[in-house]
Amino acid sequence: MWRRRNLAIIGAIGLAALGGGLFAQTSSRPAEATTISSVSNTITINAHGETFAPPPANAAPALTAQQAWAQFIQSSTVGSGGTAIPSGTTAQLGLFTFAVGPSSGCGTTNCSNLIVQNGTAYSALNQLAYGYSYPSTCVGGNDINPLPPTSCTQWIFLDAKTGQLIVMTSQP
Amino acid sequence: MIHMQLSNGNHTWCRFFAGDTGAVQQYDCGSSNNDTFVWFTIHPNPNGNYEIDDCGTSEGYSNCTMMWNNNTIYTSALGATDSETPLGCEILELGSTSDQLNVGNSNYNVQGLAPDGWSARQWGDKGVYYFDSNGNKQPSPCDSVYAHSEQNSGQTMKFSDTRNNT
Numbered sequence: 001m002w003r004r005r006n007l008a009i010i011g012a013i014g015l016a017a018l019g020g021g022l023f024a025q026t027s028s029r030p031a032e033a034t035t036i037s038s039v040s041n042t043i044t045i046n047a048h049g050e051t052f053a054p055p056p057a058n059a060a061p062a063l064t065a066q067q068a069w070a071q072f073i074q075s076s077t078v079g080s081g082g083t084a085i086p087s088g089t090t091a092q093l094g095l096f097t098f099a100v101g102p103s104s105g106c107g108t109t110n111c112s113n114l115i116v117q118n119g120t121a122y123s124a125l126n127q128l129a130y131g132y133s134y135p136s137t138c139v140g141g142n143d144i145n146p147l148p149p150t151s152c153t154q155w156i157f158l159d160a161k162t163g164q165l166i167v168m169t170s171q172p
Numbered sequence: 173m174i175h176m177q178l179s180n181g182n183h184t185w186c187r188f189f190a191g192d193t194g195a196v197q198q199y200d201c202g203s204s205n206n207d208t209f210v211w212f213t214i215h216p217n218p219n220g221n222y223e224i225d226d227c228g229t230s231e232g233y234s235n236c237t238m239m240w241n242n243n244t245i246y247t248s249a250l251g252a253t254d255s256e257t258p259l260g261c262e263i264l265e266l267g268s269t270s271d272q273l274n275v276g277n278s279n280y281n282v283q284g285l286a287p288d289g290w291s292a293r294q295w296g297d298k299g300v301y302y303f304d305s306n307g308n309k310q311p312s313p314c315d316s317v318y319a320h321s322e323q324n325s326g327q328t329m330k331f332s333d334t335r336n337n338t
Contacts, residue, residue: 101241
C-alpha cells in the first residue's frame with residue numbers, strides 16, 4: 001500500500017499548521033447484506049467528542065435510511081452507481097454530535113453557525129441522523145510523519161430529516 | 173478539496189479538514205463549482221488551541237466558521253501546502269497546464285506568521301515523491317503526471333495533472 005501512495009508535494013514553510021495531515025480511505029468491503037437499525041450504545045468516532053448515540057424511543061425521522069441515502073447520492077455525487085444503499089453498508093439511526101472545541105475560542109462571528117453549550121462549540125449536537133458505515137483502510141500521518149495503513153471504519157452521516165450530508169469521516 | 177470515491181462507484185468533491193492525528197472530516201460535498209476559491213485559516217486562538225476556520229467563498233477572512241479547535245499549540249510547528257493522492261498515479265488531480273489549481277492569489281498569498289509579522293515563505297522541499305514502507309521518501313514515477321509550480325517565492329502555488337491537458 002505504501003509504495004502505491006504517491007504524493008505530489010510542494011514542501012514545508014514556517015507556517016503554523018496542524019501536524020495531523022491526511023487520512024485517505026480506500027474501500028475494502030466484502031459483499032454482504034445491508035443492515036438498518038438504531039444505535040444501541042453510544043459509538044465514539046473520535047476522542048474529541050464525535051459520537052453517535054442511541055435515538056430517543058419516539059424518534060420519527062422524516063426520511064427512511066434509503067430515502068436519505070438516495071437524496072444524498074442524487075444531490076451531492078456524480079455517477080451511475082444507483083441510489084440503493086450499497087451492499088455491506090450498515091445504516092443506523094442515531095443522534096450525531098460533533099464537538100468543534102472549547103467555546104472559549106469563539107470570537108465575534110466564528111461560532112455563529114455553531115451550537116454553543118456548556119463551554120463547548122458543536123457543529124452538530126444530538127442531531128437525528130443516519131450513519132452509514134463500512135470497513136475500510138485508512139492511510140494516516142502526513143508527508144513529514146507518514147503512518148502505515150490501518151483498518152478503519154468509514155462513516156457517512158446524513159441528516160435524517162433532509163438527507164443532507166453532515167460529515168464523512170473515519171473511525172480508527 | 174478532496175475527491176471521494178463512494179462504495180457505489182459514484183464520486184464527489186468535498187471540502188475537508190484534518191486535526192488531531194489526521195482523521196479527515198469531509199463536508200460540503202458536491203457544492204463547489206469550477207473556479208471556486210475557498211478561504212480558510214489555521215491559527216492559534218486565545219484558548220491555546222489551533223483553530224481551523226472555513227471562511228467560505230466570499231473573498232477574505234471576515235466571515236469564518238470554526239471547524240476545529242481541539243489541538244493544543246505545538247512547540248515546534250511547521251506547515252506545508254500539498255496535493256496528495258493515494259493509489260499512485262491512478263487518480264486524476266484537479267487542473268490542467270492551461271487551467272491550474274491555485275493556492276493563494278495575488279491579493280491573498282499563502283502566508284505564515286513569523287515573529288517579524290505575516291510573510292510568504294520560500295518553499296523548501298518541493299517535488300513529487302512517495303514514502304516507502306519504511307517511511308523513507310522516494311522519487312515518484314508520477315513526476316511526469318503531476319505538475320506543480322510556485323510564484324513569487326511561494327506566495328502562490330499552482331497544481332495540475334498533465335492528463336487533463338486534452
